[in-house]
Ligand code: ADP
């Protein structure tokens with residue numbers, strides 16, 4: 001006897017889909033901050049309660065939305081960023097384009113969007129709970145958008161159980177917000193957890209000041225500049241490598257203080273991270289990792305930023321070439337400052 005095959009009801013499908021977009025508070029924060037950046041914000045303020053499990057708030061001074069737009073924004077597969085597959089093929093300049101984040105977050109939380117278009121005369125507040133629009137109405141608010149997420153996964157107990165301690169979730173959120181703060185030093189980014197400010201960048205466009213804001217003066221002031229243009233990169237897939245890397249004695253026990261950016265986009269690139277670590281050779285104590293902020297310029301055709309839409313890991317066509325160029329650039333920067341010895345064994 002064969003098993004009965006059923007079609008899942010739309011609510012179940014929605015929950016499953018939402019769980020793929022939003023894994024934990026940090027993934028919701030990632031989506032919301034990307035939306036703020038795409039909305040041309042010059043200030044983005046992120047705050048979380050209890051690691052984001054109880055509450056997340058992302059406020060921006062971006063272009064905002066009128067009532068019709070915000071109603072549309074929380075629906076399924078709705079976006080203002082692309083129109084069709086041709087736009088997709090032509091290359092997407094925005095961080096988002098899938099049109100699923102707000103809908104997904106709204107399906108697994110109580111979501112409140114308060115927004116007013118730039119130059120508009122009225123604001124709107126829209127509340128979604130468990131995927132249903134609860135209310136829409138006028139609101140007094142500044143231009144820009146505030147998104148609040150309360151009780152994430154209240155209706156997905158299995159997912160809620162899998163969350164780590166609030167302090168761990170808050171650290172994940174902080175890492176994400178840090179990445180975007182460093183990607184765009186000309187955006188003023190603030191991060192607050194349980195009412196306490198963890199960092200705040202000035203938004204004046206200077207990378208070292210942004211690094212100072214997120215990692216502190218001590219780390220930032222000992223960082224060495226990497227400038228691929230000056231360093232005469234070997235031939236390879238990269239058009240440029242730049243950024244800041246730490247003094248070999250300024251390290252942490254985690255790899256997560258190495259942030260990588262491809263064509264300005266904050267991404268995970270383990271090959272790049274490994275090349276950075278290898279460049280320090282034996283100057284790095286065992287199980288210690290440097291701070292690094294590494295920007296790569298690369299022909300978009302030679303990199304796949306969508307290996308997994310949510311995981312952020314990128315893949316390069318010529319990964320060996322990327323490793324070599326990054327390693328070279330970082331090594332030269334450290335050598336020039338006398339921080340490593342030449343010929344130090346790699347790896
Ligand atoms: P996507 O970012 O892929 O377009 P989202 O679900 O994240 O999909 O957002 C849907 C739409 O809502 C966006 O395309 C944008 O038009 C609008 N939107 C979302 N967040 C903001 C924001 N912070 N400011 C202005 N518009 C926003």
Ligand code: MG
Nearest residue numbers: 031035096101
């Ligand atoms: Mg988005």
